[in-house]
Amino acid sequence: STINLAVxxxxxxxxxxxxxxxxxxxxxxxxxxxxxxxxxxxxxAEHWLATGETLPDEVLADLRTQDAxxxxxxxxxxxxxxxxxxxxxxxxxxxLRFSLDHYVNLRPSRLYGTVGSPLANPGIIDFIVVREGTxxxxxxxxxxxxxxxxxxxxxxxxxxxxxxxxxxxxxAFRRASTRDRKxxxxxxxxNVLVYAGHLWKRTVEAVAQEFPEVTHDYLHVDAATIxxxxxxxxxxxxxxxxxxxxxxxxxxxxxxxxxxxxxSGNINMDRTAPSMFEPVxxxxxxxxxxxxxxxxAAILSAVLLLDHLGYTAAARRIEAAVIADVETRDGGxxxxxxxxxxxxxxx
Amino acid sequence: STINLAVxxxxxxxxxxxxxxxxxxxxxxxxxxxxxxxxxxxxxAEHWLATGETLPDEVLADLRTQDAxxxxxxxxxxxxxxxxxxxxxxxxxxxLRFSLDHYVNLRPSRLYGTVGSPLANPGIIDFIVVREGTxxxxxxxxxxxxxxxxxxxxxxxxxxxxxxxxxxxxxAFRRASTRDRKxxxxxxxxNVLVYAGHLWKRTVEAVAQEFPEVTHDYLHVDAATIxxxxxxxxxxxxxxxxxxxxxxxxxxxxxxxxxxxxxSGNINMDRTAPSMFEPVxxxxxxxxxxxxxxxxAAILSAVLLLDHLGYTAAARRIEAAVIADVETRDGGxxxxxxxxxxxxxxx
Ligand SMILES: CC(C)[C@H](C(=O)O)[C@@H](O)C(=O)O
Ligand SMILES: CC(C)[C@H](C(=O)O)[C@@H](O)C(=O)O
Numbered sequence: 001s002t003i004n005l006a007v008x009x010x011x012x013x014x015x016x017x018x019x020x021x022x023x024x025x026x027x028x029x030x031x032x033x034x035x036x037x038x039x040x041x042x043x044x045a046e047h048w049l050a051t052g053e054t055l056p057d058e059v060l061a062d063l064r065t066q067d068a069x070x071x072x073x074x075x076x077x078x079x080x081x082x083x084x085x086x087x088x089x090x091x092x093x094x095x096l097r098f099s100l101d102h103y104v105n106l107r108p109s110r111l112y113g114t115v116g117s118p119l120a121n122p123g124i125i126d127f128i129v130v131r132e133g134t135x136x137x138x139x140x141x142x143x144x145x146x147x148x149x150x151x152x153x154x155x156x157x158x159x160x161x162x163x164x165x166x167x168x169x170x171x172a173f174r175r176a177s178t179r180d181r182k183x184x185x186x187x188x189x190x191n192v193l194v195y196a197g198h199l200w201k202r203t204v205e206a207v208a209q210e211f212p213e214v215t216h217d218y219l220h221v222d223a224a225t226i227x228x229x230x231x232x233x234x235x236x237x238x239x240x241x242x243x244x245x246x247x248x249x250x251x252x253x254x255x256x257x258x259x260x261x262x263x264s265g266n267i268n269m270d271r272t273a274p275s276m277f278e279p280v281x282x283x284x285x286x287x288x289x290x291x292x293x294x295x296x297a298a299i300l301s302a303v304l305l306l307d308h309l310g311y312t313a314a315a316r317r318i319e320a321a322v323i324a325d326v327e328t329r330d331g332g333x334x335x336x337x338x339x340x341x342x343x344x345x346x347x
Numbered sequence: 348s349t350i351n352l353a354v355x356x357x358x359x360x361x362x363x364x365x366x367x368x369x370x371x372x373x374x375x376x377x378x379x380x381x382x383x384x385x386x387x388x389x390x391x392a393e394h395w396l397a398t399g400e401t402l403p404d405e406v407l408a409d410l411r412t413q414d415a416x417x418x419x420x421x422x423x424x425x426x427x428x429x430x431x432x433x434x435x436x437x438x439x440x441x442x443l444r445f446s447l448d449h450y451v452n453l454r455p456s457r458l459y460g461t462v463g464s465p466l467a468n469p470g471i472i473d474f475i476v477v478r479e480g481t482x483x484x485x486x487x488x489x490x491x492x493x494x495x496x497x498x499x500x501x502x503x504x505x506x507x508x509x510x511x512x513x514x515x516x517x518x519a520f521r522r523a524s525t526r527d528r529k530x531x532x533x534x535x536x537x538n539v540l541v542y543a544g545h546l547w548k549r550t551v552e553a554v555a556q557e558f559p560e561v562t563h564d565y566l567h568v569d570a571a572t573i574x575x576x577x578x579x580x581x582x583x584x585x586x587x588x589x590x591x592x593x594x595x596x597x598x599x600x601x602x603x604x605x606x607x608x609x610x611s612g613n614i615n616m617d618r619t620a621p622s623m624f625e626p627v628x629x630x631x632x633x634x635x636x637x638x639x640x641x642x643x644a645a646i647l648s649a650v651l652l653l654d655h656l657g658y659t660a661a662a663r664r665i666e667a668a669v670i671a672d673v674e675t676r677d678g679g680x681x682x683x684x685x686x687x688x689x690x691x692x693x694x
Contacts, residue, residue: 086538094539118576120467142542148549152509154542162499189590191433192441195489195501202495222597229465229576229601247594250569254576
């Protein structure tokens with residue numbers, strides 16, 4: 001069989017880490033007789049500077065015909081004033097997530113060994129965050145009045161629908177039901193964000209009825225950040241909105257050894273469009289092109305991609321190779337491609 | 348002279364920790380010939396259960412006549428279904444912050460010794476968060492349509508004004524200008540929350556002109572949580588919106604040894620109404636009435652209160668006594684009043 005894979009390497013370290021992910025992915029599927037048919041797309045800050053394009057309609061239409069998307073990272077250097085702030089993020093990355101209805105933003109957090117954690121006693125960390133990906137404060141529904149004057153008013157609207165919340169909450173419970181601890185924690189701030197918060201809370205109570213084997217609890221987002229550093233072992237499956245999920249998953253990545261290891265999937269569970277897999281880290285322009293970036297997060301994103309497409313045996317083999325590699329790391333510097341080579345060799 | 352002090356002990360551990368704060372406060376100001384004239388107000392979840400009152404207009408009017416408010420904690424036990432979720436928080440605590448125009452929510456984070464930090468290598472941590480207190484997603488401007496049906500839509504609106512952002516940003520720069528490192532970090536998410544984010548960013552750029560001796564940088568909120576656990580020493584003064592400030596200060600409290608030590612001030616810098624000082628922790632109903640709560644956060648809140656009222660000598664003396672006490676803690680259990688006694692004795 002064949003996987004039609006769209007590849008968007010992007011900016012900065014994106015191309016370097018994606019090259020390693022493809023190296024490993026290709027070898028893993030080849031062993032099962034699967035052909036990886038790649039189509040590479042030039043998109044991102046560099047491409048915008050060259051062409052003024054963020055995500056043309058034809059490219060989006062073409063991406064829809066693929067089985068999955070492997071995404072590197074996008075974003076200009078922080079000091080680069082040629083690019084209006086956030087334009088690539090919103091008109092390209094977020095546009096992909098919203099257009100392709102990536103409502104499950106899946107971000108696993110696992111501590112491999114204790115080497116990398118900034119916590120003194122991290123304990124066993126193994127949870128997943130199911131972040132809503134198509135609603136909340138990310139909908140782009142804001143505005144400003146009297147901009148630039150002393151009378152300016154700027155708004156941002158968080159939009160939450162029963163439809164959108166229910167499908168992602170159900171996904172979280174379904175994932176929890178397949179895990180050892182079978183526990184879902186809803187994170188929100190319903191004592192302040194009453195309307196959105198109560199929709200989330202009521203939805204969790206309702207969906208929980210369908211999964212009697214899954215337990216659940218609730219944490220305000222501020223309290224959740226405390227547990228993330230004092231007792232991350234308490235988490236099994238976290239379900240939360242788009243913005244709280246953004247914040248919690250960066251923090252989770254940090255406590256499990258850094259965003260060099262954090263993978264994510266932007267998943268359309270209804271399969272009405274291809275899902276997209278990307279490292280949580282950004283384009284890190286400061287170290288780009290120097291073979292300094294850790295490709296592990298990109299490789300683990302390829303694992304999530306294989307899982308989503310049903311190639312679970314290949315996924316498990318890459319995962320095992322990654323774990324073996326990570327657990328023997330001694331902090332010595334290896335080039336991006338050396339890490340990719342080592343993991344590919346261990347397959 | 349006399350300090351007319353409103354005392355709102357509240358629920359759970361509130362009364363216990365406030366008793367110790369008053370013990371220390373009273374002794375510290377008495378040494379300077381200042382009389383502490385206390386008026387105690389019964390407010391909170393218990394009071395609501397007994398009377399149905401959250402914050403009656405007459406009480407609010409009376410509070411306005413006081414010099415300052417010392418606040419314990421409010422909130423019902425998590426399982427208590429008699430109290431509609433969040434009603435005390437919003438109609439009492441947040442109503443106080445908004446009505447009394449507490450636009451500077453000041454939350455210092457300092458690591459005393461390294462004993463309590465969950466971080467393996469915390470380094471020197473000494474920063475303050477200037478959290479906006481009267482705007483943002485906390486304004487209560489949300490709604491829900493077709494509530495409880497599959498077609499429900501729930502919204503939350505973040506409101507941000509040039510007036511509101513500028514005064515808190517200026518306060519942050521002013522505070523930074525009196526500190527050693529003189530550095531302000533704006534935390535927001537302007538690549539997604541474009542309108543609010545750009546108002547904050549433009550305001551910081553503009554106000555920075557008035558403080559040429561103060562440097563500044565910017566972090567997205569997700570990145571800020573990473574630095575909070577990998578390099579908290581990098582922070583000097585953080586200025587941020589109401590919701591991001593809520594999240595960051597709980598995380599900051601955790602990395603500096605827990606919310607048993609985290610103090611806060613809800614400050615009206617224009618002095619058009621009394622400011623309010625409260626520990627960051629909540630009412631902790633599970634340990635209430637058992638003399639198990641740490642009163643240090645309440646005592647340090649009294650320090651912020653004295654600073655605000657201009658009694659800086661008394662403030663420094665309490666602070667020194669707290670630091671001496673905290674740095675000699677050996678993890679052994681002491682009762683709430685034993686901690687208060689020890690700090691009072693050390694004055
Ligand atoms: C780049 C940015 C828009 C994005 C987000 O906020 O979702 C990133 O932080 C992430 O978590 O993938
Ligand atoms: C109780 C709650 C409304 C409050 C807040 O969100 O501001 C608390 O978390 C705090 O930080 O003081």
